[in-house]
Amino acid sequence: MRPPVTKAPVKQTNHKKVAASKNDAAKGKVKSSNDAKTLKHWLREMLLIREFEVRTMQAYQNRLVGGFCHIYSGQEAVAVGTIAALQDDDPIITAYRCHGHALARGMDPYYCMAELFGRFDGCAKGKGGSMHMFDREKHLYGGHAIVGAQTPLATGLAFATKYEQEVIKTSDHTRVTVCYLGDGALNQGGFHEAMNLAGVLDLPVIFVIENNGYAMGTSVARGTTLADALYRKAESYGMTGHLIEEGMDVVTVHDQFKKVVDETRKTSKPDLVEIRTYRFKGHSMSDPRKYRTHEEEEKWNKQDPIDHLSHDLIKAGELTQDEFKKMTTEIRGEIRDVVKRASEAEPPPLDELYVDVHTGNWGPFKGTTLPNMLRGDNEKTTDQNQESH
Amino acid sequence: MAREIEFRDALREAMTEEMHRDERVFLMGEEVAQYNGAYKVSRGMLEEFGAERIIDTPISETGFSGLGIGAAMMGLRPIIEFMSWSFSLVSADQVLNNAPKMLYMSGGQFGVPIVFRGNDGAGGQLGSTHSWCVESMFANVPGLKMIIPAFPDDAKGLLKSAIRDDDPVFCLESERLLSLKGEVPEEEYLTPIGEARVRRTGNDCTIVAFGRPVHFALEAATELAKSGIECDVIDGRSIRPLDMDTIATSVRKTNACVVVDQSWPFASIASEISAQVQECCFDDLDNHVHRVNNDDVPAPYATNLEQAMLPHAGKVIEAVRSATYNL
Numbered sequence: 001m002r003p004p005v006t007k008a009p010v011k012q013t014n015h016k017k018v019a020a021s022k023n024d025a026a027k028g029k030v031k032s033s034n035d036a037k038t039l040k041h042w043l044r045e046m047l048l049i050r051e052f053e054v055r056t057m058q059a060y061q062n063r064l065v066g067g068f069c070h071i072y073s074g075q076e077a078v079a080v081g082t083i084a085a086l087q088d089d090d091p092i093i094t095a096y097r098c099h100g101h102a103l104a105r106g107m108d109p110y111y112c113m114a115e116l117f118g119r120f121d122g123c124a125k126g127k128g129g130s131m132h133m134f135d136r137e138k139h140l141y142g143g144h145a146i147v148g149a150q151t152p153l154a155t156g157l158a159f160a161t162k163y164e165q166e167v168i169k170t171s172d173h174t175r176v177t178v179c180y181l182g183d184g185a186l187n188q189g190g191f192h193e194a195m196n197l198a199g200v201l202d203l204p205v206i207f208v209i210e211n212n213g214y215a216m217g218t219s220v221a222r223g224t225t226l227a228d229a230l231y232r233k234a235e236s237y238g239m240t241g242h243l244i245e246e247g248m249d250v251v252t253v254h255d256q257f258k259k260v261v262d263e264t265r266k267t268s269k270p271d272l273v274e275i276r277t278y279r280f281k282g283h284s285m286s287d288p289r290k291y292r293t294h295e296e297e298e299k300w301n302k303q304d305p306i307d308h309l310s311h312d313l314i315k316a317g318e319l320t321q322d323e324f325k326k327m328t329t330e331i332r333g334e335i336r337d338v339v340k341r342a343s344e345a346e347p348p349p350l351d352e353l354y355v356d357v358h359t360g361n362w363g364p365f366k367g368t369t370l371p372n373m374l375r376g377d378n379e380k381t382t383d384q385n386q387e388s389h
Numbered sequence: 390m391a392r393e394i395e396f397r398d399a400l401r402e403a404m405t406e407e408m409h410r411d412e413r414v415f416l417m418g419e420e421v422a423q424y425n426g427a428y429k430v431s432r433g434m435l436e437e438f439g440a441e442r443i444i445d446t447p448i449s450e451t452g453f454s455g456l457g458i459g460a461a462m463m464g465l466r467p468i469i470e471f472m473s474w475s476f477s478l479v480s481a482d483q484v485l486n487n488a489p490k491m492l493y494m495s496g497g498q499f500g501v502p503i504v505f506r507g508n509d510g511a512g513g514q515l516g517s518t519h520s521w522c523v524e525s526m527f528a529n530v531p532g533l534k535m536i537i538p539a540f541p542d543d544a545k546g547l548l549k550s551a552i553r554d555d556d557p558v559f560c561l562e563s564e565r566l567l568s569l570k571g572e573v574p575e576e577e578y579l580t581p582i583g584e585a586r587v588r589r590t591g592n593d594c595t596i597v598a599f600g601r602p603v604h605f606a607l608e609a610a611t612e613l614a615k616s617g618i619e620c621d622v623i624d625g626r627s628i629r630p631l632d633m634d635t636i637a638t639s640v641r642k643t644n645a646c647v648v649v650d651q652s653w654p655f656a657s658i659a660s661e662i663s664a665q666v667q668e669c670c671f672d673d674l675d676n677h678v679h680r681v682n683n684d685d686v687p688a689p690y691a692t693n694l695e696q697a698m699l700p701h702a703g704k705v706i707e708a709v710r711s712a713t714y715n716l
Contacts (some may be wrong), residue, residue: 091463124496134495141462142495146482152452153487156459163465167441168412190482193452200447356497357531359555362583362630368497 034251036318042084042250043309043319044327046076049100050306051328051335052109053281056099056116060285064343065116068145069130072100074248074280077305078210079104079180081253082275085261086178091157093141093150094180096131097279101180105138109338111373119345125371126348127356137374147215148188151207154179155197158205162268174265177205184215186224186233198270199237206264208257209274211247216283217291234272247277248303251312278303391542391572397430399541399573400506400562403548404431404468406577408438411466414552417444417453418470418507427472428508428567450480454505458487461503466552471507474561475521488557489532504551506560509537510601510651511688511699513565520688522652524561524599528628528661534582535628537561539603541571543626546580554582563601583630587639591619593716594709595639597662598649599625602681602700606649609705618713628658636662637669644675645712649700654682675715679708 053073059065072079079100083092094101102112107123115122116130124132131145141157144150158177165171185191186209198205209230213220221227234241242260246252253275260271278300282289289297313319351366358365394402408414420427422435422445435443446453450471457467471477477484484505492500511520528535534556538544544562551558588603589610598606603624610620621639625632640646646666650659659680666678684698 093459122496124494124498127496128494132494134498136495136498141459141499142491144487146486149455149482149487152455152483153459153462155452156456156461157463158459159456160460160463160465163415163441163460164463167415190451190455193449194455196447197449197452197456201444356493358534359492359500368492368500370498371496374498 034254036313036316038084039251039309039313040319040327042080042254043306043313044331045080045104046250046306046309047328047331048109048335049073049076049079049103051331052099052103052112052338055335055339056113057281057285059113059116059339059343065130066118067129067131068096069116069285070097070283071279071281071285072097074300074304075210075212075277076100077248077250077253077308078208078275078277081250082178082208082257084254085258086176089139090175090261091139091141091161091177092180093154093157093177094143095147095150095182095185096143096145097182098131098133098143102133102135102140102143105135105140107133107135107138107140108373109335110341111371113338113342114345117342117345118347119342120348120352121342121345121372123371123373125352125356127352135373148181148185148190151179151181151185151188151191151194152197154205154207155194155201155203158198158203158270159201162204174204174268176261176264177203178208179205180208180210182215183209183211183213183220183230184218184223186230187215195234195237195239195270195272199239202269204264204268204270206260206271206273209272210277211274212277212279214279214283214291217287219291229274231272231274237270237272239270239272242271242273244273244275247275248300248305249308250305251309280304390575392575393570394541394573395567396541396544396562396569396571397428397567399545399571400430400548401432401434402573403545403552405434405437407549407552408442411552413464414466414468415442415444416468416470417446417457419446419448419472421445421470426470428564430567431470450476451483454480455483455487457503457505458483458491458501461501461557462491462499466502466504468504468506468552471505473512473519473521473564474507474509474523475519477505477507477523478521485527485530489530492556493532500555501557502555503557504548504554504560505557506548506551506562508564509561510563510565511695514690514692514695515688516690517687522683523559524628525650525652525657527559528658529656532557533629534558535561536582536626537600537628538626539566539598539600539624541569542573543580543586543624545573546578547582547626550579550582553579558582561600566601566604580626583627583632585626585632585635586624587621587635588624589620589622591621591643593618593620593643594645594647594713595621595623595636595643596647596649596705596709597623597625597636599628599658600651602649602651605700605702605705608702609709612702612706613709618709618716620709631662631665633665633669636666640666640670641673644673645709646670646674647679647681647705647708647712649681649705651683651700653685654680655685657682676712679712681705681708
């Protein structure tokens with residue numbers, strides 16, 4: 001095993017000075033360096049997530065969304081900034097606050113909203129719900145609802161990419177797995193087992209702690225040791241810990257995270273990254289947020305990642321107020337349309353109850369079929385598994 | 390051509406043949422590689438396949454069972470060995486939430502073609518925590534398959550089928566059977582999952598058993614035959630899917646049924662089969678279905694208490710006599 005290496009916390013740098021990585025153009029899969037077009041694209045993605053969540057909360061209040069629902073508002077810079085630093089085929093996996101990651105990874109908001117509404121057009125055919133966003137084509141491996149459960153799975157994704165590359169040679173390049181978790185998941189045993197396995201087996205996986213300050217209603221300090229330096233937990237597992245303090249700034253998140261991704265891709269060794277952020281809403285829809293002060297919320301609201309980037313762009317002359325307004329209006333229209341389509345979409349047929357339990361047919365089970373999201377347009381009306389029914 | 394080999398060698402042959410056939414298959418678990426397996430099931434596999442495919446793990450059931458599930462979601466075909474199924478309880482969330490439900494909760498996007506295998510049931514004086522029979526508790530969960538071989542030939546054929554299966558398969562082995570010798574064909578074969586095997590035929594009573602208790606059932610049947618009671622002995626082989634057709638056909642013939650199950654009686658495999666038999670053979674039964682289970686107590690250490698708790702041939706004979714009192 002490698003000796004433990006501790007890296008000093010990465011300090012906030014002026015993002016405009018951060019040079020674009022040389023590897024950006026490799027494979028044509030990585031998004032371009034931080035030119036104005038890229039920054040505007042990130043702004044648009046963050047706006048899209050925010051608007052999606054605003055409409056999700058409305059829909060929840062109107063009882064169009066059921067179950068547990070966890071809103072991503074406030075943390076947009078994390079999903080958008082980190083995913084922008086990845087190749088398209090790098091696997092990602094996350095916890096239950098997963099709408100933002102799905103949208104940032106490029107899932108069509110309609111399939112995401114339809115899933116929330118429990119419709120057959122949802123990404124999981126209405127069987128998963130808010131906490132289970134999956135997209136095979138976009139290499140999104142869920143949406144996992146038990147706190148920390150995704151962390152051992154992430155080691156498996158990374159193991160598989162390495163096995164494909166080194167053992168069976170079906171892949172010719174290193175893929176980096178990114179596993180998102182909240183600060184609450186840090187205290188689950190499975191996370192520590194996953195970290196240890198990643199270290200022992202040298203797996204190309206980056207664990208990203210989205211430190212929003214609270215595990216439901218329990219502040220980080222009340223729940224874990226090293227509360228002011230969670231990234232240092234990496235030391236126990238012989239891996240490098242990184243801190244991205246300015247987690248409300250998408251450019252900083254991207255640039256600092258990109259360096260970690262590049263290193264992991266090169267070394268095929270795991271890393272732990274703590275990103276400081278804040279959720280503007282409660283843990284879930286039923287949370288009155290009595291465990292935190294109005295002053296604290298105000299302080300973080302002033303760092304809104306969308307305001308942050310739009311102000312910077314406007315100040316730099318890269319975006320006009322009118323363009324920003326137009327962008328916002330367009331997104332509102334787009335999400336309004338998504339809500340309308342999702343509310344009009346059909347619920348899963350009752351037959352679907354017994355589909356996807358097993359891959360084959362036996363007893364009452366009726367094999368498996370892919371969701372409409374992954375079928376070509378001409379396939380959507382036909383049942384792929386019809387002959388085996 | 391068949392030759393006699395041990396149960397553990399049959400399991401190993403299944404794994405090595407499938408690993409030669411499909412390079413996506415790998416074996417992972419505690420002590421499977423350098424130590425040659427805690428029970429020598431994987432003896433020699435490290436030399437044969439190398440450390441990239443025969444992988445020792447730390448004692449970390451949640452971690453490595455989750456790792457296997459993640460790898461299976463990406464299309465690999467892991468065999469995850471639990472030194473004992475008792476230890477799988479540590480990783481219950483991975484084993485019972487993520488493996489069997491992933492296909493469903495992802496709307497058909499991610500299947501989990503994984504095999505979890507290891508020792509199930511009482512070893513010998515291992516006490517309460519190490520003597521788990523997980524079948525009743527785990528078989529409750531939809532989305533998984535469960536096999537429980539009693540003889541070396543089925544151990545090999547069922548495990549090969551399990552490795553090729555696209556669903557998660559739980560393979561329950563018995564430490565007490567690993568040295569059992571039996572005839573195993575040399576040529577390749579597969580034993581289909583979900584098909585019971587009639588090990589002995591008779592018209593007076595049906596005995597259904599799974600795993601090690603099949604041997605108690607056969608011993609009991611031999612003894613009962615001496616007093617003129619002839620039994621059908623059904624080796625269930627799979628618990629999910631359950632071959633109710635074979636069981637029902639037999640019960641319709643014998644009009645009596647005894648189920649031998651090494652898990653606790655409350656909400657057990659035996660309870661399930663009793664319920665299903667009365668649903669499909671209500672008018673055929675001359676008596677209620679009799680169950681022979683572990684006693685409803687934690688596994689004790691002392692030899693005499695442990696023996697008193699476990700199913701054995703004597704208990705099966707008593708149950709069959711009661712079920713056929715009218716003969």
